[in-house]
Amino acid sequence: MTTRAEALPITVRGVTKTYGRVHALDDVSLDVKSGEFLTLLGPSGSGKTTLLMVLAGFTRPDRGSLRFGEDEMIRTAPHLRGVGMVFQNYALFPHMTVAGNVGYPLRLRGVPKAEQAERIERALELVQLGGYGARGIEQLSGGQKQRVALARSIVFEPRILLMDEPLSALDKKLRDRMQIELRHLHEQLGMTTVYVTHDQREALTMSDRIAVVNHGRIMQLATPQQLYDRPENKFVADFIGDSTFLAVTRDGQGVRYGGARLQMDGAVPAGDDLLLMIRPERVRLLDGEAPEGTNVLDATVTELVYQGESYLLYARLEDGTEIAVRGAIREGTFAKLPRAGSAVKLGLHRADTVVIADGSS
Ligand code: ADP
Ligand code: MG
Numbered sequence: 001m002t003t004r005a006e007a008l009p010i011t012v013r014g015v016t017k018t019y020g021r022v023h024a025l026d027d028v029s030l031d032v033k034s035g036e037f038l039t040l041l042g043p044s045g046s047g048k049t050t051l052l053m054v055l056a057g058f059t060r061p062d063r064g065s066l067r068f069g070e071d072e073m074i075r076t077a078p079h080l081r082g083v084g085m086v087f088q089n090y091a092l093f094p095h096m097t098v099a100g101n102v103g104y105p106l107r108l109r110g111v112p113k114a115e116q117a118e119r120i121e122r123a124l125e126l127v128q129l130g131g132y133g134a135r136g137i138e139q140l141s142g143g144q145k146q147r148v149a150l151a152r153s154i155v156f157e158p159r160i161l162l163m164d165e166p167l168s169a170l171d172k173k174l175r176d177r178m179q180i181e182l183r184h185l186h187e188q189l190g191m192t193t194v195y196v197t198h199d200q201r202e203a204l205t206m207s208d209r210i211a212v213v214n215h216g217r218i219m220q221l222a223t224p225q226q227l228y229d230r231p232e233n234k235f236v237a238d239f240i241g242d243s244t245f246l247a248v249t250r251d252g253q254g255v256r257y258g259g260a261r262l263q264m265d266g267a268v269p270a271g272d273d274l275l276l277m278i279r280p281e282r283v284r285l286l287d288g289e290a291p292e293g294t295n296v297l298d299a300t301v302t303e304l305v306y307q308g309e310s311y312l313l314y315a316r317l318e319d320g321t322e323i324a325v326r327g328a329i330r331e332g333t334f335a336k337l338p339r340a341g342s343a344v345k346l347g348l349h350r351a352d353t354v355v356i357a358d359g360s361s
Pocket of ligand 1 (some may be wrong): 019022048288
């Protein structure tokens with residue numbers, strides 16, 4: 001494991017899997033680049049685990065093809081796919097030691113005894129558990145168990161690593177740290193990685209690209225920044241981050257909200273049901289003149305909430321829509337913010353003025 005594993009691209013084409021009337025996967029196509037960290041993000045029941053199980057070979061799809069590099073994999077048994085797998089519940093063998101667990105894939109592959117010990121220790125060092133080999137599984141904390149599961153998944157230097165909500169059983173502090181550690185491990189080892197989570201912040205933190213999944217379909221595949229700044233549909237805009245949606249009408253190449261034509265940098269998508277997507281932290285409370293390139297919305301404050309590092313302000317627009325505004329608090333600034341009942345002018349810069357098509361969710 002001193003050298004980087006030979007990574008492989010993954011090609012998924014037209015994969016469908018039904019359980020009775022449920023379309024767990026509905027004609028999914030996906031390209032994972034060689035060495036990429038790609039996350040499947042979606043709500044519970046959207047088909048993430050099913051897709052991962054198709055990649056691992058534990059689930060045979062009804063239709064479709066799967067290639068690792070040039071090789072068709074659909075008929076290949078799981079243990080012959082060269083895939084490392086980490087499950088949510090760790091799936092460790094409780095009666096074996098740490099070393100026994102980590103060495104399991106090596107014994108399965110008939111790796112010589114002497115080499116096994118060395119590779120087990122190296123894998124344990126990679127997950128910060130050097131010297132833990134002789135311990136029993138039940139002596140470990142949740143975070144340590146997850147590291148053992150991770151060591152076991154990489155000990156045979158798989159070309160592809162699959163992880164299904166591996167951090168969801170850990171508390172938030174440990175989860176935050178493990179996200180960064182997993183990311184570093186991926187940079188060190190360089191294997192093509194498909195990671196599953198329902199946690200949007202985790203996905204944004206870790207991924208090169210994210211595939212947002214809903215009802216067995218991929219709603220958008222893009223980098224974290226593209227997904228957050230330029231979601232292609234309401235489902236993605238809603239699932240990632242907070243947003244307010246305002247109905248807008250097409251006006252030539254642009255759009256109108258209320259009486260005003262909005263200044264915007266991006267293009268207006270096709271279709272008639274158009275929504276202006278507004279992220280709370282992109283809205284400015286204006287005092288005085290609006291700066292160049294800023295759209296102005298008149299509103300009345302309905303609620304001001306203190307949240308420690310930031311405030312959350314709710315305001316009602318003239319059409320009755322409630323909009324959320326978030327901003328940083330520095331010492332003394334909270335007391336100066338407008339209270340419920342105050343009339344305010346909200347500024348949205350043209351770069352943050354994003355129009356999406358409704359109806360695609
Ligand atoms: P996720 O991992 O995103 O929560 P899953 O892939 O586990 O979603 O499930 C997708 C859909 O397929 C769900 O509606 C689920 O109930 C259904 N499903 C998954 N596995 C089975 C199975 N073995 N038998 C019946 N239905 C299943
Ligand atoms: Mg799942």
